[in-house]
Amino acid sequence: MISSFYGLQTSLRGLLAQQRMLDTTGHNIANASTKGYSRQEATLVASPALIVPAGSLASGAGAHIGSGVDVETFRRVRNQFVDLQYRSQNTNLGEWAARANALDAAELSLAEPGENGINEQLARFWDAWADVANAPVDPAAKQALAEQAGALADAFATVRAQIAMARDQGMAEYATLSGPTGEVALAAQDLAGLNDQIKRYITAGDIPNDLLDRRDLLIDQLSRFGQVSVTEQADGTVDVAFVDTAAAATTYPIVTGTTATWAGPPAGDAWSPGGRLGGLLEASRSGGTLDGYLADVDAVATSLATLVNGAYGATFFETGPGPAGATLRVEAGIAADPRAIDPGSGNAGSNDRALAVGALRDHASIDRAYQAFVAKVGAQVRDARRQEANAQVLTDAVENRRQSVSGVSLDEEMANMVRFQRSYQASARAMSTMDEMLDVLINRTGRVGL
Amino acid sequence: MSMRITNAMVTRNVLASLNEVSDKLTRAQQKAASGKEISRPSDDPFNAARAMALRQGMSATQQYKRNIEDATGWTEATEQALAQITEVAQRARDLLVQGGTDAADPTSREAIAAELEQIIESVKETASATYRGAYLFSGTDVNDRPYLPGADDSYRGDQAGANPAIPGVIREIGPGVTMTINTVGSDVLGRGQGAADGKLLHVLRDAVDDLRSGDGAAIRTDLGRLDGELEALLEVRAANGARANRLDAALTRLDEVEESHLRQLTNTESADIAKVLIELNSQTAAYQSALRAGASIVQSSLMDFLR
Numbered sequence: 122m123i124s125s126f127y128g129l130q131t132s133l134r135g136l137l138a139q140q141r142m143l144d145t146t147g148h149n150i151a152n153a154s155t156k157g158y159s160r161q162e163a164t165l166v167a168s169p170a171l172i173v174p175a176g177s178l179a180s181g182a183g184a185h186i187g188s189g190v191d192v193e194t195f196r197r198v199r200n201q202f203v204d205l206q207y208r209s210q211n212t213n214l215g216e217w218a219a220r221a222n223a224l225d226a227a228e229l230s231l232a233e234p235g236e237n238g239i240n241e242q243l244a245r246f247w248d249a250w251a252d253v254a255n256a257p258v259d260p261a262a263k264q265a266l267a268e269q270a271g272a273l274a275d276a277f278a279t280v281r282a283q284i285a286m287a288r289d290q291g292m293a294e295y296a297t298l299s300g301p302t303g304e305v306a307l308a309a310q311d312l313a314g315l316n317d318q319i320k321r322y323i324t325a326g327d328i329p330n331d332l333l334d335r336r337d338l339l340i341d342q343l344s345r346f347g348q349v350s351v352t353e354q355a356d357g358t359v360d361v362a363f364v365d366t367a368a369a370a371t372t373y374p375i376v377t378g379t380t381a382t383w384a385g386p387p388a389g390d391a392w393s394p395g396g397r398l399g400g401l402l403e404a405s406r407s408g409g410t411l412d413g414y415l416a417d418v419d420a421v422a423t424s425l426a427t428l429v430n431g432a433y434g435a436t437f438f439e440t441g442p443g444p445a446g447a448t449l450r451v452e453a454g455i456a457a458d459p460r461a462i463d464p465g466s467g468n469a470g471s472n473d474r475a476l477a478v479g480a481l482r483d484h485a486s487i488d489r490a491y492q493a494f495v496a497k498v499g500a501q502v503r504d505a506r507r508q509e510a511n512a513q514v515l516t517d518a519v520e521n522r523r524q525s526v527s528g529v530s531l532d533e534e535m536a537n538m539v540r541f542q543r544s545y546q547a548s549a550r551a552m553s554t555m556d557e558m559l560d561v562l563i564n565r566t567g568r569v570g571l
Numbered sequence: 572m573s574m575r576i577t578n579a580m581v582t583r584n585v586l587a588s589l590n591e592v593s594d595k596l597t598r599a600q601q602k603a604a605s606g607k608e609i610s611r612p613s614d615d616p617f618n619a620a621r622a623m624a625l626r627q628g629m630s631a632t633q634q635y636k637r638n639i640e641d642a643t644g645w646t647e648a649t650e651q652a653l654a655q656i657t658e659v660a661q662r663a664r665d666l667l668v669q670g671g672t673d674a675a676d677p678t679s680r681e682a683i684a685a686e687l688e689q690i691i692e693s694v695k696e697t698a699s700a701t702y703r704g705a706y707l708f709s710g711t712d713v714n715d716r717p718y719l720p721g722a723d724d725s726y727r728g729d730q731a732g733a734n735p736a737i738p739g740v741i742r743e744i745g746p747g748v749t750m751t752i753n754t755v756g757s758d759v760l761g762r763g764q765g766a767a768d769g770k771l772l773h774v775l776r777d778a779v780d781d782l783r784s785g786d787g788a789a790i791r792t793d794l795g796r797l798d799g800e801l802e803a804l805l806e807v808r809a810a811n812g813a814r815a816n817r818l819d820a821a822l823t824r825l826d827e828v829e830e831s832h833l834r835q836l837t838n839t840e841s842a843d844i845a846k847v848l849i850e851l852n853s854q855t856a857a858y859q860s861a862l863r864a865g866a867s868i869v870q871s872s873l874m875d876f877l878r
Contacts, residue, residue, distance in 0.1 A: 153578055153579070154579070228611060228612060228613055229611075231612065233611075233612055233619065233623060234609060234612070234619055234622050234623050234626065234840065238623075240623045240626060240627065241626065241630075243627070244626065244627050244630035244631070245630070247630070247631070247634070248630060248633075248634045248637075251634045251635075251637070251638055251743065252634075252637070254638075254741075254742070254743065255637070255638055255641040255642075255742060256641070256703050256704070256705070257705075257713070258704055258705055258713055258714060259703060259704060465711065467711050467729070467731060468710065468711040468712035468713070468714075468715075468729055468731065469705075469711065469712060469713050469714040469715075470705055470709070470710065470711035470712065470713030470714075470731070470739075470740050470753075471711040471731065471738070471740075471741075472740075472741060473738065473741070476741060476743055476749060479743060480743075480747065482627070482631055482746075483624075483627055483628075483631065483746075488624075488627055489624070492620045492623045492624055492627075493620065495612050495616075495619060495620055495623060496612065496616045496617060496619060496620035497616075498612055498613075498616075499611070499612025499613045499614075499615075499616030499619050499620075500613075500616040502611075502612070502613035503613040503614075503616060506613065517583070517587060520583070521580050521583070521584070522574075524577050524579050524580045524583070525574045525575045525576070525577065525580065526575070528575075528577030528578070528579045528580060529577055529578065529579070530575060530576065530577040530578060531578050531872055531873070531874070532872060532873040533575075533577075535872070535873040535874055535877060536873065539877065
């Protein structure tokens with residue numbers, strides 16, 4: 122025999138379940154713009170049926186009578202494989218963005234093509250020599266030459282200083298990010314804390330969806346800094362480490378279980394982590410791209426000094442101690458008194474030395490080498506920017522795919538809201554129908570003739 | 572199954588396309604404002620280097636033109652001085668013709684001799700002409716006056732430029748092309764009587780002596796020698812004129828080179844304004860339509876249609 126009140130419980134279960142569904146919808150809507158949030162859904166299952174023993178049906182068989190619905194889990198809708206793709210693209214994007222940024226600064230410091238770059242100063246320097254050749258006895262021409270030579274040396278020093286500054290800033294940024302109070306270390310601490318909380322809930326059998334989202338978001342952010350590997354443990358914690366892009370077997374742990382294990386980059390920065398750290402290192406480390414630019418500038422400055430001095434037959438430019446680009450200067454005697462410039466080896470009107478220096482114009486190791494250097498910087502900046510744009514497109518595409526799975530669609534939530542509201546109303550209607558039935562049974566049955 | 576489109580995706584995509592279009596718009600705007608196709612090497616590395624080389628070439632060409640102008644000034648000053656010397660030498664010839672006639676008496680010959688001495692001074696004075704502070708006829712010894720006033724006729728400059736083996740005052744008139752532009756004073760006027768080189772000063776001094784000694788035959792010989800020197804002067808002036816012609820020709824050629832450099836530089840570096848403006852307009856339109864499309868897609872929602 123089945124209780125007369127049985128249906129009330131079924132409807133109540135329906136009401137409660139729809140209410141949970143609406144709660145989840147509300148949570149989704151509230152978090153529609155939360156970074157890293159994955160939409161959640163309550164999964165419903167039919168609750169265990171009421172089993173009536175044999176003989177209750179006409180056929181004499183028993184029956185399972187439905188007892189309504191239960192919420193089985195609240196789960197987050199997320200695809201772990203898309204997460205992996207996203208992180209690998211994000212690492213790539215971080216690396217190229219950092220490189221493009223650093224090289225961009227170097228390119229800007231060249232101020233080419235323009236009136237203020239080394240190229241123009243070189244042209245004016247050769248012009249000044251020709252003017253001296255035209256008027257070997259004119260002190261004004263020599264004065265102008267000494268000043269132009271000084272301006273050229275300044276141009277070299279400025280360009281070199283700015284590239285060196287870009288390099289130093291890159292290294293400083295790298296050191297800050299990866300240092301003991303940097304973003305990697307902070308993320309490691311946060312991850313350790315989250316691992317700890319998640320572990321406790323998982324052990325208790327709960328699934329802390331929102332904490333998992335926050336942990337995934339932190340790992341996403343770490344993937345911008347370098348290539349990460351994520352290993353899930355049975356207790357719900359994850360071990361996170363940077364992986365060397367050159368030697369995949371070498372890892373640098375960030376967090377292990379509930380302990381932050383980030384100990385900073387290896388000694389001598391002898392690693393290639395990829396990502397923003399790798400990009401900064403690639404551009405700014407000693408022997409990196411920017412260092413190469415400095416060497417190129419120094420090489421041009423050295424050939425300028427050597428060739429000019431050779432053609433002049435005496436010291437006109439001095440360099441050192443230190444890098445040639447930074448220390449290039451007009452010889453002290455000439456700088457003090459430009460009349461000391463001796464344009465010719467013969468009498469006052471001879472100008473063979475000035476002509477010999479002037480003939481260096483467009484020399485393969487000076488002007489042309491500098492132009493080739495500028496073209497190289499331009500090509501590398503262009504390449505870095507193109508790579509960055511590509512990585513951005515790929516990252517966006519993966520992020521779109523991820524959002525397509527995990528993102529909140531307000532339209533969908535609205536549709537669900539209508540659905541759950543209607544279900545709730547229908548359950549309530551079922552309950553009031555049951556109530557009316559009981560009303561008939563209790564209040565009106567057995568009152569014939571009263 | 573078709574892709575689920577979520578609100579975050581829509582916003583991201585709208586923003587990404589707005590960014591892309593406004594980036595293009597900014598670039599077009601930059602080109603239009605600066606008139607330059609290349610404002611940074613990374614815009615076009617190859618053409619940026621080419622533009623820099625062309626700028627160097629332009630600068631060199633302009634400098635060669637300045638060198639030529641300077642050299643032309645030198646040859647013009649030289650021609651002026653030589654013309655003046657020719658003129659006074661001509662006057663000396665006229666005087667010698669007068670003094671050479673047997674009718675001339677010692678008084679008039681003395682007067683002629685005195686004027687010839689003035690002419691010698693004048694010739695030496697003219698030969699000490701300068702151009703931008705340099706003595707024209709001293710070879711490369713441009714700080715030293717070639718001839719001192721007075722009886723001493725010795726040449727005080729050097730022989731630089733006297734023949735192709737000795738480089739003289741040189742100007743670079745093109746890439747690797749140099750040219751000697753000076754005329755050596757001792758080639759024209761000689762070193763005076765003491766050197767006995769038969770040049771103008773020697774002849775004039777001889778004439779003065781012969782006038783004073785009253786030797787008519789010797790005076791007439793001097794006249795012949797002076798004629799020879801006048802011829803020689805014309806030759807020197809012709810050589811100087813040939814230099815001026817060569818400089819002119821070089822200048823014309825450099826003008827052409829400069830024009831071609833400028834054209835190439837414009838082609839490489841400058842923006843095609845018509846093209847850039849069309850691009851700017853179409854990017855503006857694209858930006859506005861992206862804004863409009865974005866605004867309409869971001870605003871509408873199912874909420875507008877549910878009760």
